[in-house]
Amino acid sequence: MPARISRDDVSHVARLALLELTDDELERYTEQLGAILEHATDVEALDLADVAPLSHPLPVQNVFRDDEPGDALDREEVLGQAPAAESGRFRVPAILGEEP
Amino acid sequence: MTATALSLAGAVRSGERSAREVVQASxxxxxxxxxxxHAFNTVTAERALAAADRVDARIAAGEDPGPLAGVPVALKDNLCTRGVATTCSSKILDGWDPPYDATVVSRLAGAGAIVVGKTNLDEFAMGSSTENSAFGPTRNPHDLTRVPGGSSGGSAAAVAAGFVPLSLGSDTGGSIRQPAALCGVVGVKPTYGRVSRYGLVAFASSLDQIGPFAATVADAAACYDAIAGWDRLDSTSITDPLERTSAALGRGVTGLRVGVVAEMTDERMGIAPDVLARTRAAADALASAGATVEEVSVPAAIYGLSAYYLIAPAEASSNLARFDGVRFGLRVDAPTTAEMQRATRTAGFGPEVKRRIMLGTYALSAGYYDAYYGKALKVRRLILRDFEAAYERFDVLLSPTSPTTAFELGTKTNDPLTMYLNDVCTIPSNLVGHPALSVPYGTGSDGLPVGVQVMGPALSESLLFQVAAALEGSLA
Known part of the structure; x- marks a missing residue:
C-alpha cells in the first residue's frame, strides 16, 4: 500500500476534481480520507495474485441499435433548464485565454 | 394509510373508492x-389529483387503468420526473426540472399508480442516515430522535409513516434495504439490470439499482412486477424473460436450502446482539416451515466494505463530473468557465459528496490506480466466487440487514468510517449484482424495528419474495 495520503495529495485531488477547500477542510479531509484508505488495507490479507479484476456485475457488451430517426428530447425544453443559453446553445463565460 | 397498495387498487378498480379519494387521503x-x-422534498398535490381524476375517468369509461390503479406512490428525489424538480437533495441541482421521466416513473404511471411527491435522501444517495441532505434530515416515524437510515430514508419513512403504501428508492450499497430495516418496512434491491436505470441520476453506475419499498411483501412484489423488465433506454438492462413474482408468494419454503452467513452473524463484525437474536429467530422460523437451515461461510464478503468504498467513489467521481454549471442546475458566476465550474461545484456539493469525489479521484489517479481501484476490482471478483460457491449448496442466504436498529441523529455524522460500517451486510450484493431484500422481523431491545436480509443468485427475485412471504407469515 502507498504511504498515507498527505495534505498535498488532497490539495492536488481537489484541484483535479474542480473543488476549492479551505484550510480547515483540507485538514479534515486529509484525516478522514486517511482513515478510510487505511481501513481498506484489510484486503492485504487476501491473496489476489491470480484474480482477474471484475469491473461490472454483468458481462457487458456494446449494445447497438439501428440508426433510425426517433423521438428526442425537446431542444427548447432542455436549453430552458440551462443556467444560460443563446442561439440554441449552452452559454458559458470566457474560455479562451484562461489558465487551464 | 393502513390499507395495502393491492387492496386500494382493488377498491379503485371495482369502483368502490375513487382514485381522487385515495390520493386525497394520502x-x-x-x-x-x-x-x-420530513420524508418529502416536494409534494405534487395538484398533479396527483389531476392524475387521479384521469384514472377515475378511465374507470368510468369501463377501461382498466392497471394493477396499481389509484395507488399513491412516492419517488426518491434522484428519479427524474418531467417538469417536476429533481434535486438529489443537493444544492447543485437547484432549479432543475428534468425534461424527461425515468423509465420507472413511466412504468408506474402505466400501471395506474399516482405520484404524490419526491422524497428526501442523502445528497446524491451518498449516506446511510439521510442526514447528508441539503434540505435537512428525515426522521424515523417510529422515533423522531432516530434516523430513518439512508440513503433512501425519505422513501422508507413515507411508507412507515403510512403516507403512501409504495415508494421507490435506489440501492448502491444498501440504500433501499438498510432504511427499510430501520423503518420496519420491506425493501428490495433487484438483480443488477433487472430494473431500468434510465432517469436515475447516476451515483455508481455498476452498482446502482432501483427498487420498491412497501409495508407488505405482496405489495413490494406487485411494485417490482410493475417496474421490472428490459428497456431499450438502458444498455445494461437485462433481456432474460421476466417471471411475475407475485405468483410465487404462496409457494412456501419446504425443501429450500437456506444458508445463514457466518461472517454477517458474528458479534465481532459489530452486529448487535438483539439484531442477531432476530436473525436467528428468522432462521428458526424458516426451519419450522420446512426449509433446511445451515450456517455457511462467504469468506470474502467482509472485504466488500473496503472494495465498495473505493469502487463506488471512483465511479461517483466520474459521474458527478457532469455537474459543472453548464447544462443544468446551479451556476455560480465567475469571469472564466474554469473559475465558474470550480465555484459552482464548491458551493453546490455538500461535505460527504466532496469527500467521495476526492476519494474516488485519488483512487483512480496516476500512481494509485493499481493499489486502490485495481485491487478493489480483484476483491470484487473474489466475493463473486465465494457467493457462487455458496449458491451451489444453498438456494438463498440469510443475514441481518443492518448491524443495529435505528441510531440517534447526529451520532455518526462526524466519523464517516463508522457511518460506512452500517453497510457491511448489504454491500456485497451490489458488488456482485445479485438481488437481495430486507423484510421486517420484529423489534430490538429498544423496541425499534429489525430487518433480516434475504439474498439470492442473479434473477432469483421470485424466490426471495417467496422466502420473505414465509417470514412475514411466521410473524402473523
Whole structure:
C-alpha cells in the first residue's frame, strides 16, 4: 500500500476534481480520507495474485441499435433548464485565454 | 394509510373508492405529519389529483387503468420526473426540472399508480442516515430522535409513516434495504439490470439499482412486477424473460436450502446482539416451515466494505463530473468557465459528496490506480466466487440487514468510517449484482424495528419474495 495520503495529495485531488477547500477542510479531509484508505488495507490479507479484476456485475457488451430517426428530447425544453443559453446553445463565460 | 397498495387498487378498480379519494387521503396524511418527519422534498398535490381524476375517468369509461390503479406512490428525489424538480437533495441541482421521466416513473404511471411527491435522501444517495441532505434530515416515524437510515430514508419513512403504501428508492450499497430495516418496512434491491436505470441520476453506475419499498411483501412484489423488465433506454438492462413474482408468494419454503452467513452473524463484525437474536429467530422460523437451515461461510464478503468504498467513489467521481454549471442546475458566476465550474461545484456539493469525489479521484489517479481501484476490482471478483460457491449448496442466504436498529441523529455524522460500517451486510450484493431484500422481523431491545436480509443468485427475485412471504407469515 502507498504511504498515507498527505495534505498535498488532497490539495492536488481537489484541484483535479474542480473543488476549492479551505484550510480547515483540507485538514479534515486529509484525516478522514486517511482513515478510510487505511481501513481498506484489510484486503492485504487476501491473496489476489491470480484474480482477474471484475469491473461490472454483468458481462457487458456494446449494445447497438439501428440508426433510425426517433423521438428526442425537446431542444427548447432542455436549453430552458440551462443556467444560460443563446442561439440554441449552452452559454458559458470566457474560455479562451484562461489558465487551464 | 393502513390499507395495502393491492387492496386500494382493488377498491379503485371495482369502483368502490375513487382514485381522487385515495390520493386525497394520502395528501392529507402527508400534510398532517410530514412537518415533523420530513420524508418529502416536494409534494405534487395538484398533479396527483389531476392524475387521479384521469384514472377515475378511465374507470368510468369501463377501461382498466392497471394493477396499481389509484395507488399513491412516492419517488426518491434522484428519479427524474418531467417538469417536476429533481434535486438529489443537493444544492447543485437547484432549479432543475428534468425534461424527461425515468423509465420507472413511466412504468408506474402505466400501471395506474399516482405520484404524490419526491422524497428526501442523502445528497446524491451518498449516506446511510439521510442526514447528508441539503434540505435537512428525515426522521424515523417510529422515533423522531432516530434516523430513518439512508440513503433512501425519505422513501422508507413515507411508507412507515403510512403516507403512501409504495415508494421507490435506489440501492448502491444498501440504500433501499438498510432504511427499510430501520423503518420496519420491506425493501428490495433487484438483480443488477433487472430494473431500468434510465432517469436515475447516476451515483455508481455498476452498482446502482432501483427498487420498491412497501409495508407488505405482496405489495413490494406487485411494485417490482410493475417496474421490472428490459428497456431499450438502458444498455445494461437485462433481456432474460421476466417471471411475475407475485405468483410465487404462496409457494412456501419446504425443501429450500437456506444458508445463514457466518461472517454477517458474528458479534465481532459489530452486529448487535438483539439484531442477531432476530436473525436467528428468522432462521428458526424458516426451519419450522420446512426449509433446511445451515450456517455457511462467504469468506470474502467482509472485504466488500473496503472494495465498495473505493469502487463506488471512483465511479461517483466520474459521474458527478457532469455537474459543472453548464447544462443544468446551479451556476455560480465567475469571469472564466474554469473559475465558474470550480465555484459552482464548491458551493453546490455538500461535505460527504466532496469527500467521495476526492476519494474516488485519488483512487483512480496516476500512481494509485493499481493499489486502490485495481485491487478493489480483484476483491470484487473474489466475493463473486465465494457467493457462487455458496449458491451451489444453498438456494438463498440469510443475514441481518443492518448491524443495529435505528441510531440517534447526529451520532455518526462526524466519523464517516463508522457511518460506512452500517453497510457491511448489504454491500456485497451490489458488488456482485445479485438481488437481495430486507423484510421486517420484529423489534430490538429498544423496541425499534429489525430487518433480516434475504439474498439470492442473479434473477432469483421470485424466490426471495417467496422466502420473505414465509417470514412475514411466521410473524402473523
Amino acid at each position: 395528501l392529507d396524511a402527508i400534510a398532517a405529519r410530514d412537518g415533523e418527519i
